[in-house]
Amino acid sequence: MYAQQVETGTKAIKSLAEMGPEERAFQEKIDAEIKIEAKNWMPDNYRKTLIRQISQHAHSEIVGMLPEGNWVTRAPTLKRKLQLMAKIQDEAGHGLYLYSAMETLGADRDEEIEKLHSGRAKYSSIFNYPTLNWADMGAVGWLVDGAAIVNQVPLQRTSYGPYSRAMIRVCKEESFHQRQGYEILLHMMRHGIQAQKDMVQDAINRLWWPSLMMFGPSDAESPNSAQSMAWKIKRHTNDELRQRFIDQTIPQLELLGCSVPDPDLKWNEERGHYDFGEIQWKEFYEVLKGNGPCNRERLETRRNAIQDGAWVREAAVAHANKKQKQQAAA
Amino acid sequence: MSEWTLFEVFIRSKHGLNHKHVGSVHAVDAEMAIENARDLYTRRNEGVSIWAVPSASITATASDEKEPLFDPSEDKVYRHASFYELPDEVGHM
Numbered sequence: 101m102y103a104q105q106v107e108t109g110t111k112a113i114k115s116l117a118e119m120g121p122e123e124r125a126f127q128e129k130i131d132a133e134i135k136i137e138a139k140n141w142m143p144d145n146y147r148k149t150l151i152r153q154i155s156q157h158a159h160s161e162i163v164g165m166l167p168e169g170n171w172v173t174r175a176p177t178l179k180r181k182l183q184l185m186a187k188i189q190d191e192a193g194h195g196l197y198l199y200s201a202m203e204t205l206g207a208d209r210d211e212e213i214e215k216l217h218s219g220r221a222k223y224s225s226i227f228n229y230p231t232l233n234w235a236d237m238g239a240v241g242w243l244v245d246g247a248a249i250v251n252q253v254p255l256q257r258t259s260y261g262p263y264s265r266a267m268i269r270v271c272k273e274e275s276f277h278q279r280q281g282y283e284i285l286l287h288m289m290r291h292g293i294q295a296q297k298d299m300v301q302d303a304i305n306r307l308w309w310p311s312l313m314m315f316g317p318s319d320a321e322s323p324n325s326a327q328s329m330a331w332k333i334k335r336h337t338n339d340e341l342r343q344r345f346i347d348q349t350i351p352q353l354e355l356l357g358c359s360v361p362d363p364d365l366k367w368n369e370e371r372g373h374y375d376f377g378e379i380q381w382k383e384f385y386e387v388l389k390g391n392g393p394c395n396r397e398r399l400e401t402r403r404n405a406i407q408d409g410a411w412v413r414e415a416a417v418a419h420a421n422k423k424q425k426q427q428a429a430a
Numbered sequence: 431m432s433e434w435t436l437f438e439v440f441i442r443s444k445h446g447l448n449h450k451h452v453g454s455v456h457a458v459d460a461e462m463a464i465e466n467a468r469d470l471y472t473r474r475n476e477g478v479s480i481w482a483v484p485s486a487s488i489t490a491t492a493s494d495e496k497e498p499l500f501d502p503s504e505d506k507v508y509r510h511a512s513f514y515e516l517p518d519e520v521g522h523m
Contacts, residue, residue, distance in 0.1 A: 139493045186473075193470055200454045203436075209456075266453075273474070417434075420458035 102160035102224045102248060103153040104316035104388070109145040110327035130332050135261040138204040146331055150260055151205050152221075153333060155212045158198035159223035163216075163398050165191045167231040167240065176234060183280050184237060190277065194270045201262040217403050225384055226307075226314050228392030235288060235296075235303035241281015243304075243311040243349070249274050250345045251315065259332035282352065289356050301358050308360045312376075313384045315342040346374050436485040437463040439470075441477035449481050457482075 116124050122141050129136065136142055165188050172188070175181035199209050215221035226244055231237065252274065255267040285303075288296045316338040319325035328334040336344075346365075353360060364377035386392065434456040440449035452471045457463035463482035472480070491499060507513050516523065 137493070139490075141493075189473065193473065196455075196470055197453060203454075269453075416458045416462065420462070423459065 102251065102314075103156035103222075104224060104314070105222065106149060106153045106156065106324060106328065108149045108324040108327040110323050112323065113327055113330050127330075130259050130330075133332075135264060136259055137261045145327075146333075147205050149328065149331070150263065150333060151202055151207045151212075153328075154198055154202040154205075154263055154266075155207065155215070156222050156224075158195045158202060158212075159216045159221055160227065161191050161195035161198060163223045163227045163402065164244075166398055166401055167227055167229070167394075168237065170231050171234065171237050174234070175237075180237075180284070187241070187277050187280065190273050194266075194273070197266040197269055198263075201260075201266040204262045213406070217399060217406065219390060219399065222388060224314060225387040225392065226310050228387050228394045228398060229307065229310050230394055232306070233299045233303060235285060235299040236307070238281045238284030238288065238300065239303035239307045241277050241279075242285060242352070243281075243307050244314070245274060245277040245281060246349060247311050247314045247345050249278060250341050250348070254335040254341075257332075257335055263333075285356055285358075289358070300356070304353070304358050305361045308362070309379065309383075310387075312342055312346070312379055313381075313387075315339075315345070317381055317384065343373055346376055350374055434458055435463070437467070437482040438485050438488060439463075439467040440481040440483070441467075441471055442479040443476060444478045449479065452476075454485060455482070460484075 114123075116127060119127060123143055126136070126140075126142060126146075129140075136146075168184060168188050168191075172181060172184055175184055199212070202212065203209055212221065216223065226247075231240065249271065252267055252271050256264055256271055258264045258267065285300050288300050292300075319338045325334065325337060329337070350360075350365070362377045364375060366375055368375045387395070390396070435458070436454055437457055437460070438454050439452050441452050442449045455463055455466040455470060457466050460482055464480055467480050467482055471477070503509070
């Protein structure tokens with residue numbers, strides 16, 4: 101999931117009877133699957149929760165360009181380079197759709213980006229892992245975008261209209277990302293030399309557990325998750341989505357002829373799902389706190405990009421002002 | 431960037447339908463709004479024409495006007511073709 105832990109400001113969920121008339125009308129709309137739009141009344145915490153979730157989601161798209169940017173100059177062929185650039189450009193687009201959706205809630209884009217750069221806002225833990233070999237580009241597309249799709253498909257039905265519409269647009273574009281990733285790996289496995297096949301397995305070994313962590317911690321005990329579900333911002337629990345991802349990914353893994361670094365992974369006939377081993381949540385919380393392998397580098401790259409680009413933004417304003425004056429004089 | 435103007439973007443697809451709202455962009459002027467909209471909203475042949483309109487120029491209905499504005503049309507079922515029952519002999523009409 102691209103927004104892994106979203107504070108809702110809720111301790112316990114209110115029943116309809118406990119709500120005032122405005123909040124009850126709001127909750128009844130949600131229950132009737134009527135979308136909430138920017139100008140509609142909404143509880144303050146619903147607005148704040150959405151700003152947190154959508155900004156985290158947007159930041160993840162933007163930071164998510166960095167591990168892939170590492171391979172633009174190193175892609176093995178021109179075809180792969182063009183595909184990678186198209187994918188990275190899509191991620192920028194997805195970030196922008198999401199920032200726009202966030203702005204409809206009255207949030208300021210610059211302020212939210214500043215929160216990211218000062219380390220006060222989160223983004224997905226997955227992008228704090230390095231991309232060490234070319235197969236990582238395949239594994240990122242297949243596993244990371246694959247996990248993102250599992251998360252984003254139900255978000256198309258999220259209760260806030262602008263967020264839902266952004267997700268519909270994102271999902272349309274996302275399946276290209278996953279397919280191109282899988283194709284990279286399949287090509288290496290079917291046509292590569294042994295060293296290239298080993299690279300694929302190495303990439304999967306490193307990215308498998310972090311991909312499962314993308315869905316966030318088990319939410320059985322979390323009041324935040326229950327509140328987000330009651331507001332229909334979230335439609336499924338983290339555990340449901342993680343299981344769905346594993347179930348659909350393992351057959352694809354087998355087709356590649358690879359394995360995952362989990363000795364406990366096996367098909368459970370009774371449950372109709374794969375069982376899997378315990379996730380190392382300590383690592384997840386460390387990465388979220390800023391102590392992953394690449395956290396500092398990612399934020400520094402983002403800060404530099406904003407600072408180094410300041411003169412371009414200033415020049416654009418100066419140019420627009422000059423043109424306006426010329427038009428006024430003419 | 432927040433002090434740049436917010437523009438709403440409308441795109442007409444090649445199938446000849448109306449321009450449709452697709453989202454928004456920030457830009458210093460209308461020309462840049464069109465360029466940004468082209469990069470952001472037409473990466474896959476989505477359109478043949480773009481409109482960019484400063485968001486501040488749009489007048490919208492207020493959400494508390496919804497009932498007086500839209501409820502009156504609810505009881506005018508005779509405005510729909512399905513209201514009129516015709517015998518089967520008429521065929522498709």
